[in-house]
Amino acid sequence: MLNNFISIVSFRYFNAKKNEKFVSIISGISLAGITIGVAALIIVMSVMNGFHIELTNNIIGLNGDISVTPMGKVIENYEDLVSKARNHKFVKKVTPLVVGQALALGTGTNSGVIIKGIDAVDLKTKGEILGNVLEGSFSDYDGANVVAVGSELARVLGISAGSKIKLIAPSLLPTAFGSMPRAKDFTVVAIFTSGLYDYDAAAMLMPVVAAQKFLSMGNGINLLEINIEEQENAKQYSKTLQQDFGFSVQVKSWMQDNQQFLSALEVERVAMFAILSLIILVAAFNIISSLFMVVKDKTKDIAILKTIGASTKQIMLIFIFNGMMIGFIGTFLGVVFGLLFSYNIENVRQFLEKLSGTRIFDPAIYFLYSLPSVVRISDVVMITSIALVLSFLATIYPAYKASALSPIEAMRYE
Template sequence: MLSPFEWMIAKRYLWPGRGEAFIALVAGISVGVVALSVALLVVVMSVMNGFRGELLDKITGLNGHAVVQGYDGKIADWQPLMAQIEATPGVTSASPMIERPLLTSFGGRVEAIFLRGQTDEDLTGLGDKVLMGDIRSVSGGSGKVAIGSRLAQNLGIRVGDTITIINPQGRTTPFGTSIRQVGYEVGAIFEVGIYTFDEKFVMLPLKEAQTLLLMGDSVAQIEVTVTDPDKVGEILAPLADSLTGKAIIADWKAMNSALFEALQVERVAMFFALSFMVLVASFNILSSLVMLVRAKTRDIAIMRTMGATRRSMIKIFVTTGSTVGAIGTMTGLALGAVILFFREPIVGFIAFVTGQEIWDPEVRFLSTLPSRTDPWEVLGIVLLALGMSFLATLYPAFKAANTDPVQVLRYE
């Protein structure tokens, strides 16, 4: 705790006098550098967390947390297996699904697609992602499909148009295998927010997918959702032994391992690299305090002769430097919050000024710049900034405390 005397002197040193404008300038720069470093760390880590979180939510929202897939691409007796999966502790839901890479044509143009057959309940779950049309019109064997927004844009498809889905593995005839081509009306256009999904996916009811792919009553996969996505492996581990020889389990970590590992490595590397900005800011605090001690050497000597202790000198200068760091840290948090709130207009402005697309969905997977601020990470950034600011004050504070009044005032 500071005494009234120590606090008074610390406040006077926080606002140098008229003849010490250079020291005030250096102190102001220190505050600015701390604020910018903290704001940059908060913004970058929030965007990285948002990117991972949004990507995980969208991937698992469309694919579930895990899939149980037959070895030959088919699960014939899937109803008892799905009941067994649903009875597993930690599993919230299980649903049959068919997914196949096929081709679609419209207006003379052909595109590769991923055909997905789902139950009517799963299809209607896309309701909040539909841009045009009605997803309910697709369910119930109406002969309609739902397609991704990018696919519709690439082929110039609107709701009500008829597309042709081509299955190369058609029926076998005496003249060879005939390619199966079936026309479907587009009942809805959806946008998941992941570029690859919006560009490739075509959704239709499970029964119609079975008919198109000549699968009878079989399904290709069973989609599984669990209570805790991060523990999906542990939850489904008891089920893996009973599925040996019948099917395999692939969770979201295994299916997207390369992507999420790359994101984690990039996240750690960015935090480590940007932390050096906090170190630079602490050097600014160190330099400003060293100059302040040099400018106030005579004052320090006088205070020592009046009874001020070395401990008081240490507390005064530690408080001065730490306050500069605290002001910069709080300013940085506010600046980071403002940048994150206006991140989309900022990205648009930069793209407008530079003429370069900053956030390309084809590269970034997501259509918009995401952000998720982790309070514990923000706390860590604050502690890092305050800790480095405190350490930067120690050398000038001890230098001031060790000032010899006799040597300074000898010729006064």
Template sequence: MILSPFEWTIAKRYMLPGKGERFIALVAGISLVAVMLGVAALVIVMSVMNGFRAELFDKIVSLNGHAIIQGYGGRIDNWQDVLEDVRKTQGVTRASPLIEQPLASTFNGRAELVLVRGNTKEDIARLAPKVKAGDLAQLQPGERNVAIGSELARNLGAQVGDTITVFNPLGRSTPFGTVPRQIGYHVSAIFEIGVYDLDERFVVMPMKDAQTLLLTGDQIGMIELTTTNPDKVDQILAPLERKLAGRAVVVDWKQMNSSLFEALAVERVAMFVVLSIIVLVAVFNILSSLIMLVRAKTRDIAILRTMGATRRSLLKVFVTAGFCIGAAGTVAGLILGFVFLYFRQPIVRLVEVLTGQNLWDPSIRFLTELPARADPVEIGVISVMALIFSFLATLYPAFKAASTDPVQVLRYE
């Protein structure tokens, strides 16, 4: 919609009401602030929810891969052949054997349920960026060295250099019954994945040590794999799943964490709808301010009409005046939203100090920090939605102004 110099001059005049129209200016300012806050709320909440899902996915996948092949009875027969078939499957970028078993661990009188993981040397090395203390290089087969999660270390009170005891209830049989197997392991490293449940449970050790602890011989329990596209993991692994039917079951990340990610998806849609309603309510302020402006400028509109201004010109003037308020509010909302996201951690800590409440408890939120990831497409949708709502809010008062009859107005002036 292109405005002539005359139309643009009138539109600017109406966007900045005079001294006698301060109330109209106040309502217009409130309209701008309302749109700004609505857009900012949408940007902040959707970016945080996107970040929460992305961070949770990245941290879970970084340790568990995109899928797990698990043998019936907890063991895979001829696992070397199965591993070779998995590595030859098109779309699979990495596959490695894995042992995982829930057990118990004690240290200095404290006991915790743990999840013992037996990994290959290459998989253990992938934890290096997550290490907070110690050295993963010490995790050598037969050395009885382990790496534990940061929350588990805190709960047990263990540090690098301490020795924790891991219990396997399925020990050796004796004339007096089954004696639980207990082995002491030297804590060589402490890592932090960033997911509370994982950091609270995992004890990582070399594959051979896990086989010795669990008395499994050379067998493994599962194969962990990564694919080229996690969103299409079910399609990539469909041929492999048919080939392994009756021998093992393939479980991808969607199935392993289905309840969590489905809940996030539903909450994401619900929050977008609710916050969109806030933006819709905000643009009603634009509608009310324009209606007041039209009523206040009825005489001016009539004079303009008698001077030759067309209905189309008046329509464009008031649409422009209202739309500019919405556009300014949208831009300000985007700026406010990005500023909030950039300083989100200091803001969270400030609110915690002021209220005395722990707003981000990792044991509840899964992640140790408030995440955020802005989606350019989603930001564009939010901006376009706010602009469309603003445009629609201008139509009624603009048509009302354009339909003003100068004869009827000026007759009583």
């Protein structure tokens, strides 16, 4: 009976009469503020989660969990390191690579490229590449004169599968006329996309033997990529491998190689959460304002309720429930709109780009070709809890002031 009395009166005060429309407008603004704040937080957190997961997966998928680089120019005894690495149970795959820079002469323009020497058998672990071949095939990826080119780089250079392309290496060749840059023609056998814009805009793959010869590395390599069972333990395993390999090489985990980038993502996530939380805080202040106006408007009603026996606690609960209705409805609507938008954000992006005729999500800036979104239940629960707690806190002081009203003082001016 007590609960029914409190809820009935609270709901009655929540629905404004004709002469209380201004109070209703303030309440509506509060509700809209909470809805927008909750929805915005869910959407932004989902997009930030998506960015972190997609970029991390692409970084690991294309580059390995642990990298081993020489202190000098090349690793001559890399077979020994490969053997030592495979003795560790946590190691799944060891890939010898040759990495260097070159200048590519295209049909329309020239561009600096990153040469990555990797054998066809090792490309099988790079599913992002083999599974996304746009032109040509990796079946001919063999020999000293073939390359596979990232899609964005191929577009810039104006080449396609079957094209010939000239590469100029930074190393010099002694000739009768002095030192000359090493230049060589290659046949493009495949155009691929990796899912990471920066990689596609610079990478050119060729077999290890071809890269060794072109970059003047003899029989050595300058990079070992190691894939492990538990990626989250890469930092710990890299220390173990460093002790095993000695200090003629440097062993680093993928977290260390991308520490600045990952730190920037985390700082941005925290900053966006704090900034967007202010929307909910402002809405909570609006709840305080609307409740004070309701208390002032219902002074006579409060006096009558107290006169007929309503307790201080009941009066407080009436106005707390009144304010919490705004919090509950706003939070519920915010969660619904936020989840709908988060799960369909890529479709929304494509629609807006078609509608406006402009490119809203440029992969050259954001690194990815599509706008990722990953909803975490923990984030939704945390955002919902924050909204409800702020709404509850906003009701306490106005409810206390209402319960503290003296019936005699309240009725004196009526």
